[in-house]
Amino acid sequence: MASHDVTLLTGDGIGPEIAEATRRCIDATGVTINWHVKEAGLKVFEETGDPLPPDVVDTIRKTKVAIKAPITTPVGKGFRSVNVRLRKELDLYACLRPCKSYAGVNSKFDDIDLVVVRENTEDLYAGIEFKEGEGATHRLIDTIAELTGDSIPQDSGISIKPISIQRSERIVRFAFDYARDNGRKKVTAVHKANIMKYSDGLFLEVARRVAKDYPDIEFEDRIVDNMCMQLVQKPQLYDVLVLPNLYGDIVSDLCAGLVGGLGVAPGGNIGRNMA
Incomplete structure (x- = not known):
């Protein structure tokens, strides 16, 4: 063996x-x-x-x-x-968390079968941060004021939220390929593109473009706060969710809570040739 x-x-x-x-x-x-x-x-x-x-x-x-x-x-x-x-x-770029109801596990629902696909390598989790009070932080604040006219208090800490075409496309294709390979019917892209138009807006734009390559899989999108409400009210409407890093972290725990907790909702971090 x-x-x-x-x-x-x-x-x-x-x-x-x-x-x-x-x-x-x-x-x-x-x-x-x-x-x-x-x-x-x-x-x-x-x-x-x-x-x-x-x-x-x-x-x-x-x-x-x-x-x-x-x-x-x-x-x-x-x-x-x-x-x-x-x-x-x-480069474990995809976090995959199935959240499924199991008989005998105490939870609010008994008919959930969701899969959360989370981008793992960028967004606010990229770890690009500037500590309050440091010289580099003050220079960044001054540069932002010069470029945008926006005033940020000098006693601020700053975290950067990069969202790229390349990595957005990679995670959305992962979600669609997973759906196709596992007999899933729908992929929902989750975002906050109504407010963060140049980061989440780019993620949504890429997701819509990629979805056209998978005509056999239904595609829709949801704003993340609305998504959280709908998951609590009617999680049965959803199948595969694909999200940027921070939202994926939060929503995947929410979905785990719907089926009984993290103990019955394991997650895998998957890259191109290792996991």
């Missing part, structure tokens, strides 16, 4: 317990897994100064597949998210 090399990131907090339980479950299937166990997160940061040491990323590049337990992300300070770093360094 063939064997498979898989990296296992044990995480921190409840991570090691979950990682060990996951490992036992997978081993019980009879599939031969060569586990490459690595640590990342807060404990490693305290020991080495880096929550994601280079050898961890190198191991994932070699095995091509990794399973990651929960990893702490400090709130408002400290090191940047390990999850975001992994997605950027390995």
Whole structure:
């Protein structure tokens, strides 16, 4: 029987317990897994100064597949998210989260079958930030005032929201290809293009153009706040959702809550040749 090399990131907090339980479950299937166990997160940061040491990323590049337990992300300070770093360094551009009702799981609905496709590499999650009070931040504020005439208070922190044609098209095609390959009927692009016309507006423009290449799949779009309301009221109307990074993070947790919680709504981060 063939064997498979898989990296296992044990995480921190409840991570090691979950990682060990996951490992036992997978081993019980009879599939031969060569586990490459690595640590990342807060404990490693305290020991080495880096929550994601280079050898961890190198191991994932070699095995091509990794399973990651929960990893702490400090709130408002400290090191940047390990999850975001992994997605950027390995170009894991698509986050795929199926959210489906299961018999016996306590939830508000019993007939949900949604798939959330989230772009993973740009938007506000790109991590391009300017800290309040620093010289570069003041220069950026002055440049924005010069270019646009808009005044930003000098005591501001700034995060940049890049949305590109290339990466928008890549994630929208991923959503349509997934829908076609899995017998899905509809893709809904979620955005805030009514307000952010040059970023979310570009995402929507690209989604509409890509949709024309998939005449067998129904396409529609929804403004993100309206989408949240409709998911709470009538989630049965939706099938595959495709979203920019930040909205995808929020809406995917909302959808998980509709079916009983994150414990029954696993997510996969997928790139061109690894996951």
